[in-house]
Amino acid sequence: MSTIHPTALIDPGAELDSTVSVGPYTLIGPHVRIGAHTTVGPHCIIEGHTTIGQHNRIFGHAALGGIPQDKKYGGEPCELVLGDGNTIREFCTMHIGTVQDRGVTTVGDDNWIMAYVHLAHDCQVGSHTIFANNSQLAGHVHVGDWAILGGFTVVHQFVRIGAHSMTALCTMLLADVPPFVLCQGQPGRARSMNFEGLRRRGFGSERIAAVKAMYKHLYREDVRLEEACLRIARLEQDYPAAAEDVRMMLAFLQQTSAERGIVR
Known part of the structure; x- marks a missing residue:
């Protein structure tokens, strides 16, 4: 009643x-x-x-x-x-x-x-x-599944926040946050991937390794986003268990506007 x-x-x-x-x-x-x-x-x-x-x-x-x-x-x-x-x-x-x-x-x-x-x-x-x-x-603003926003996170209009990503305390987001990315700062910058969150959700070692490789291609190799996407696409063959994770990342990056960009 x-x-x-x-x-x-x-x-x-x-x-x-x-x-x-x-x-x-x-x-x-x-x-x-x-x-x-x-x-x-x-x-x-x-x-x-x-x-x-x-x-x-x-x-x-x-x-x-x-x-x-x-x-x-x-x-x-x-x-x-x-x-x-x-x-x-x-x-x-x-x-x-x-x-x-x-x-x-x-x-x-x-x-x-x-x-x-x-x-x-x-x-x-x-x-x-x-x-x-x-x-x-x-x-x-669009926020994907399993994302975590730390306290006092502020997000600019039209920003997209990918699935499984995380922001630290007092982060200011002016650009898109790709899936899995852990970011912090004002403005927010990519610091790592949300590995602890992924482990808690049951991601196995192969999927974790694929996420590490995606982070390397996006942030450690000093290449344009288009080239990073090509390298990420090849991971589907190297890490079959992470095929859906790779496709999700590519779909997100392909929808990123040149004006907004992604956190760097």
């Missing part, structure tokens, strides 16, 4: 599963849909065309589905969509998308999002990520 605190204000148009729990003084707007077994803490605001999946935990004072901080926004019915099993801690803010992009801000499944994190309009966050306290994403 749902547990709705008597001080919560829920618009009759909102669709909440019967198992949803809502804390005191929370406001939920008319276009909100919340799936089974999700808990919403006190003093939250969930508005806009926002869809939240199952088994999410939303802590106090979170503000989800607000209009973008974008002067071009003209009231269009854009969306915020969250998947299942996410933890969203206190004072997080997530905004709906804009018509200048896909019109939707998305967050996947099983993400661990700590306090004061901001996801701006049109961001796309994958699954199994960790955002430490005060991580801040500008508009149109």
